[in-house]
Amino acid sequence: MRTARPGALVVPLFAGLGFVFLLVPVAYTVLFSFNDAGKTNLVWRGFTLDAWRNPCGAPQVCEALGNSLRVGLLATLVATTLGTMLAIALVRARFRGRSAVNLLVFLPMATPEVVLGAALVAQLLSLRVPLGFGTVVAAHVLFCISFVVVAVKARVASLDPALEEAAADLYASPWQAFWKVTFPLLLPGIGAAALLAFSLSFDDFIVTNFTSGGFVTFPKFVYVSATRGIPPQANVISSAMFAIALVLVVGTQVTQAARRRAAR
Amino acid sequence: MSLTAALGQRGTTPAPPPTARRSGYRGLVVPGVLYLVAFFVVPVAALLATSLYTSVPGGELGQYAPALRWQNYTEALAQFWPQLLRSFGFALVATLATLAIGYPMAYLIAVRARGRPTLQGVLLVLVVAPFFTSFILRTVAWKQILADDAAVVAALRWLHVLPPDGRLAATPAAVVIGLTYAFLPFMVLPLYAALERLDPRMLEAGADLYASPVTTFRTVTLPLSMPGVVAGTLLTFIPATGDYVNSSLLGNNTDTTMIGQVIDGRFFRVLDYPTAAALSVVLMVSILLLVTAYVRRTGTEDLV
Numbered sequence: 001m002r003t004a005r006p007g008a009l010v011v012p013l014f015a016g017l018g019f020v021f022l023l024v025p026v027a028y029t030v031l032f033s034f035n036d037a038g039k040t041n042l043v044w045r046g047f048t049l050d051a052w053r054n055p056c057g058a059p060q061v062c063e064a065l066g067n068s069l070r071v072g073l074l075a076t077l078v079a080t081t082l083g084t085m086l087a088i089a090l091v092r093a094r095f096r097g098r099s100a101v102n103l104l105v106f107l108p109m110a111t112p113e114v115v116l117g118a119a120l121v122a123q124l125l126s127l128r129v130p131l132g133f134g135t136v137v138a139a140h141v142l143f144c145i146s147f148v149v150v151a152v153k154a155r156v157a158s159l160d161p162a163l164e165e166a167a168a169d170l171y172a173s174p175w176q177a178f179w180k181v182t183f184p185l186l187l188p189g190i191g192a193a194a195l196l197a198f199s200l201s202f203d204d205f206i207v208t209n210f211t212s213g214g215f216v217t218f219p220k221f222v223y224v225s226a227t228r229g230i231p232p233q234a235n236v237i238s239s240a241m242f243a244i245a246l247v248l249v250v251g252t253q254v255t256q257a258a259r260r261r262a263a264r
Numbered sequence: 265m266s267l268t269a270a271l272g273q274r275g276t277t278p279a280p281p282p283t284a285r286r287s288g289y290r291g292l293v294v295p296g297v298l299y300l301v302a303f304f305v306v307p308v309a310a311l312l313a314t315s316l317y318t319s320v321p322g323g324e325l326g327q328y329a330p331a332l333r334w335q336n337y338t339e340a341l342a343q344f345w346p347q348l349l350r351s352f353g354f355a356l357v358a359t360l361a362t363l364a365i366g367y368p369m370a371y372l373i374a375v376r377a378r379g380r381p382t383l384q385g386v387l388l389v390l391v392v393a394p395f396f397t398s399f400i401l402r403t404v405a406w407k408q409i410l411a412d413d414a415a416v417v418a419a420l421r422w423l424h425v426l427p428p429d430g431r432l433a434a435t436p437a438a439v440v441i442g443l444t445y446a447f448l449p450f451m452v453l454p455l456y457a458a459l460e461r462l463d464p465r466m467l468e469a470g471a472d473l474y475a476s477p478v479t480t481f482r483t484v485t486l487p488l489s490m491p492g493v494v495a496g497t498l499l500t501f502i503p504a505t506g507d508y509v510n511s512s513l514l515g516n517n518t519d520t521t522m523i524g525q526v527i528d529g530r531f532f533r534v535l536d537y538p539t540a541a542a543l544s545v546v547l548m549v550s551i552l553l554l555v556t557a558y559v560r561r562t563g564t565e566d567l568v
Contacts, residue, residue: 015372018365019390022448028405029397042408086296093289101293104300110498110555111548112506114524118544119307121531122314142303145296174288203399205509209528222400226513230404238398245396246389253385260381 030242033235040229051232055240058231064221065237071133071217072202075140079201080194082141083148084186090149091156109146116143117210124211131213139211140204144197151196155189199245308548315541326535333538340542344526348546351523354436354511355504358443362451362500363493365444370455370492375485378464391452403442403513410438410514434516442510447503451496458492459485494562502551523547 032041036048056062086105090098108116120139121131129135159182167177205219212220222234318331341348373387394402409416410432417433420426432438462485470480486493508524515521523543530540 011368011372011376014368018369021365021445022394023390024409025402025405025445026394026397028409029401082296082299085292089289089292095290101297104297108300108304110502110552112502112524112551114506114508114527115544115548118527118531118540119311120303122537122541123307123310125537126310138303141299145300199395203395205400206524210531219398219400222398223509226400226404230401235401238401242396246393249389253389257382257385
């Protein structure tokens with residue numbers, strides 16, 4: 001099957017072009033963190049490590065980063081907690097209105113961000129709530145919950161209910177059965193959902209733009225400075241985050257591969 | 265719950281037996297539901313209300329009074345239907361492009377690399393790698409890649425795809441390229457998930473029955489990957505319609521303005537809340553109608 005069919009190279013060729021398309025802007029972003037840019041990082045002017053030596057050198061850039069990290073961590077914590085609870089109940093419990101709750105969880109995902117932002121700002125304006133850190137966190141929790149529910153639900157559904165029954169048969173209370181059996185088995189799924197929530201929150205622009213007022217997150221900083229030239233420090237921060245995430249992900253991949261080899 | 269299913273919650277959830285213990289989990293929905301009601305249902309209701317407000321005679325800019333002014337809708341549509349239609353058009357083209365580019369990628373990862381977990385892992389990391397850098401910075405990178413004096417435009421001119429003075433910067437094409445790029449991973453991942461579940465014996469059976477690879481693909485692979493196609497197209501089309509980062513950074517503001525830009529501008533620059541709210545409601549309702557019709561039509565309800 002696998003040997004030289006005439007069309008066998010077509011898929012890798014087209015897929016390869018797709019990967020190039022996907023990764024060229026990433027390479028561009030990293031490359032321009034080394035640009036001797038001065039203030040406007042638009043054309044390549046030569047290699048320098050200046051921005052890497054001084055990542056907070058541009059005004060506001062590290063403040064924006066700090067804001068994004070604080071929003072991301074808090075929103076992830078709340079969204080993961082609420083979303084995990086919802087996911088467990090939606091899979092395991094039978095109750096009236098279950099399909100209504102499913103719809104309620106699904107709808108924010110099927111609503112474009114600009115509408116979520118407009119709805120939140122309509123509500124916040126009418127209540128005269130000042131826009132800022134709190135409103136951004138609240139908005140991020142909203143759009144993260146649905147994704148957490150989807151991710152964790154898949155994990156709960158793949159879990160054999162017999163495990164809990166076995167725990168019950170061994171005289172574990174429901175509380176013990178949950179924390180000693182169900183929760184540890186769900187933990188990888190919950191962790192993945194939390195990472196997803198954090199990356200959604202950290203990179204969000206549209207909802208943030210509507211709900212933030214004068215509060216500046218990292219994406220908002222980049223967007224606002226795009227018109228007058230983004231300082232290379234923004235590229236440095238983005239590239240550093242990229243490197244950290246890549247190391248984490250590749251690290252888990254390698255451990256998984258090692259575990260597979262050990263299991264064989 | 266066909267809609268829920270379409271967005272990738274295809275892990276079949278068997279109806280749990282109604283034991284007393286299981287219903288103990290019931291209370292877990294309460295905080296999440298309260299949150300979604302407070303920060304989604306109530307705001308959407310506020311949006312609906314705002315879309316009917318009327319301006320206060322002699323009032324300040326941005327001052328409105330509750331009313332049932334349905335003309336807000338007709339006026340908003342009369343003024344902004346081109347931007348609304350353009351948003352759907354751009355999103356549709358971008359979605360089709362992500363499908364065309366993403367399918368071979370997902371197929372390579374799920375089918376060709378089957379049984380090689382390390383290779384699959386590496387390729388999947390490459391698909392999600394863009395998420396690790398800033399979305400806005402990557403969009404700005406496209407602006408530089410598609411600039412008049414950059415290699416891409418020069419190559420396209422040389423290939424006569426573009427006329428000698430043709431350009432991509434600030435054109436609808438640039439916006440569609442940006443949208444395609446931005447949402448490609450959202451297409452690849454569900455396609456991968458669907459193709460991964462494909463039983464390779466099905467493909468072998470196709471070959472054993474003397475089907476050409478193309479016929480096998482058309483009659484076996486593609487139909488079985490439909491849940492992934494539906495989930496991927498929804499995850500691409502919905503956010504692409506409302507996006508305005510690409511159209512404002514890569515476009516030129518006259519023949520590329522998308523509806524998100526209009527809503528943002530009406531809210532924050534003109535303080536015309538009723539028009540912004542009416543356009544938001546129209547966008548949300550159109551998308552829900554389109555999605556429902558699409559899910560019905562593709563028959564994903566039966567597939568799930």
